[in-house]
Amino acid sequence: MSGTDNKGQQPLPTIVVGCNDNNDKEEEEEDEDHHHSNGSIVDCCKSIHLPLLTDMYQITMAYAYWKSPEKRNQLAVFDMFFRKNPFGGEFTIFSGLDEVIKFLQGFRFTTDDIKYLRQILPDYVEDEFFQYLSQLSAKDIRLYAIREGSVVFPKVPLMRVEGPLPVAQLLETTLLTLVNFASLITTNAARYKIALDGRDIRLYEFGLRRAQGIDGGLSASKYAYMGGFDGTSNVLAGKMYGIPLKGTHAHSFVMSYSSLDELNTRYLLDKTTGQSVDFVSVCLKYQNELSQLLDVLQSEISSSELTAFIAYAISFPDQFLALVDTYDMIRSGLLNFSSVALALNQLGYRALGIRIDSGDLAYQSVMAYKAFKLIGQTYSIDWFGKLAIVASNDINEDTIISLKEQKHRINAFGIGTHLVTCQRQPALGCVYKLVEINSHPCIKISLDVQKVTVPGRKRLYRLYGKEGFALIDLMQNDSVDEPEPLPLTKVLCRHPFQESKRCYATPSKVEPLLEIWWQNGKIQKPMPTLDAIRNHVQQSLDALRPDIKRYLNPTPYKVSVTDNLYQFMHNLWLENAPVGELN
Structure with a gap:
């Protein structure tokens, strides 16, 4: 859209491709x-x-x-x-x-x-x-x-x-x-929207890195939103067209941490009292409690993953959505996310949910849903059972239909390659x-x-x-x-x-x-x-x-x-x- 038709829309900055620097x-x-x-x-x-x-x-x-x-x-x-x-x-x-x-x-x-x-x-x-x-x-x-x-x-x-x-x-x-x-x-x-069959599931376009060039990526973001998608990861498209932006972190963010000693700060302000709280200690307390509740051995839980989640939560306490399949989604990622989410809740914040990018999406989403429901009931937190479960593993139309038949519990899809390249045609x-x-x-x-x-x-x-x-x-x-x-x-x-x-x-x-x-x-x-x-x-x-x-x-x-x-x-x-x- 041109001019300022949409909120947040700005003129696109010039990107010179294949030009000489000495243009007159x-x-x-x-x-x-x-x-x-x-x-x-x-x-x-x-x-x-x-x-x-x-x-x-x-x-x-x-x-x-x-x-x-x-x-x-x-x-x-x-x-x-x-x-x-x-x-x-x-x-x-x-x-x-x-x-x-x-x-x-x-x-x-x-x-x-x-x-x-x-x-x-x-x-x-x-x-x-x-x-x-x-x-x-x-x-x-x-x-x-x-x-x-x-x-x-x-x-x-x-x-x-x-x-x-x-x-x-x-x-x-x-x-x-x-x-x-x-x-x-x-x-x-x-x-894709029709394939959801009327279910209240969000669709996000994550295809910029797979698109055919700059113009292909921007076109895909704009027209995917036009076709019914709810947001994009494409920041420039968000600026140009006012499309809601969505994104969390990559596996590399999790893998870049090895121990709690790497954290620059252990503290987070309590949203209600304004007091500085040792956030790491609160997360570790909940991790210990959840390992018993979810029947997970401490040796199976990745401490480096917990460190990464804590670092991200301290940076974005109101927007905490974590990628949980870097190591083991069921035995580690889910528990580490929930530990940090409970700690955030104690300090007055509310986590958003998880993203799964590999493995059996239907099974893992069901396990995550059950764990969230159990944790919500145990700690009397109504919204915990409604946390977002986002799937983003090479999704196409057939995948969505198949997952529906498997009675998945996913409530948002991040779709890239098959959407923006239209691989089917x-x-x-x-x-x-x-x-x-x-x-x-x-x-x-x-x-x-x-x-x-x-x-x-x-x-x-x-x-x-x-x-x-x-x-x-x-x-x-x-x-x-x-x-x-x-x-x-x-x-x-x-x-x-x-x-x-x-x-x-x-x-x-x-x-x-x-x-x-x-x-x-x-x-x-x-x-x-x-x-x-x-x-x-x-x-x-x-x-x-x-x-x-x-x-x-x-x-x-x-x-x-x-x-x-x-x-x-x-x-x-x-x-x-x-x-x-x-x-």
Whole structure:
């Protein structure tokens, strides 16, 4: 999100990657003028100017269009859509619109960009073309899009881009870059949330160290939160987007201690009385008591681990959450944590819980829960049995479902690699296709029916059933005077490509999906905050039937066209399909 939409959000500091230290002052001023940081993930690398973050063929096509004067000002209409839902599911969450708007706001080629293009293009490319590029902006572009955070489906246009053909073409690669990964991560995060099956379990994104670079890590943090995660370990993402930060300590912190003699201080202030108390002695007292209560031998308890926990608790007495599996979670880590937690309680503080990062997560969580309940009952501490039990051991969707079947007692998951890299499916596959040129609809034909496009400008509606669930998405021809669907009025819905698949729908509610977001070089409506989009994701998912969202064999959601658009599309298909000959 840009500016100060969210609490705690700050402009992203410049991180120069692969730049020479002796950049001239004029170039730096240019960057400040045209690529000032406004919180966008793509501002990470000051050396990368967004108009050049594109494929080479976009530049060569732009020149070829420019060489034909009649092409320069032709009005083109492009649809962005995808052909298949990710992760074996039947829904996708549309994300990235906010970044797209920022890109359009700043779209222009700098003097340095033009200089570089002169170097890489052939000498015979005319000088007037570079002058043309230097004057380009997105002022003549119109952008229609579905609201960010909405559930979307294959073939449905997520965005419609209208404008001069060369400019609309130049936008293609960057728009796809900004939407593909964002939508994939948000969808992945939403699926983890659904896998919890409504249980009150927190989800934290811990994937920065596994992400594909700086921008990948920041994107993952932002869009995981959008998809329903409750926090991140990524401090920069917390600063930029106002996402709650979560984190404790690593195994290395525990391993760095060997004995109580290493502690710089043994004392902690009593929160109630303000008196300095020998905290180490209190911890040792409880350790001795708990070893008998939990039937653990003193020889099995790691003293170095206890030292590390005491050091951390003295540093963060109100935020004590310890990693308990460095040595032996059941015989040592759990007891040492509980000893320190009881000592904190005696001094007026309240521990948060434990994190488990290895081993049998279901079994260990059950053992921890039972121990906490027993300790809470023994010492008459009601909240002790509700301590957080966080698991963070290479968690994926299947793991969560399996742990649920094992009746685990985990109440928070820290998820990294499988979330931020989308290991199950690393790309969404959005495409950007020309559907109209100078008011003439275009159709892409293929032997693979899935790759045939739905031509022309289209209106898009979501029809809801009487129970409030989304029933079907309906595309309508925008170039003819076709009445829009109305509540409680029957409408014929047809499969775009299969003639026999058709049905009548009588919606209880009709929702237009495509809205104008950018026109005349300006944003056309207030951009929602990250938290508002996050809430919309959940509302949009709630409007889907459970069988569409389930993990195994989900029911496909229906996407259809009106009878008018069906007839128009298939007539155009026949007009453009070559007629074969038999000799």
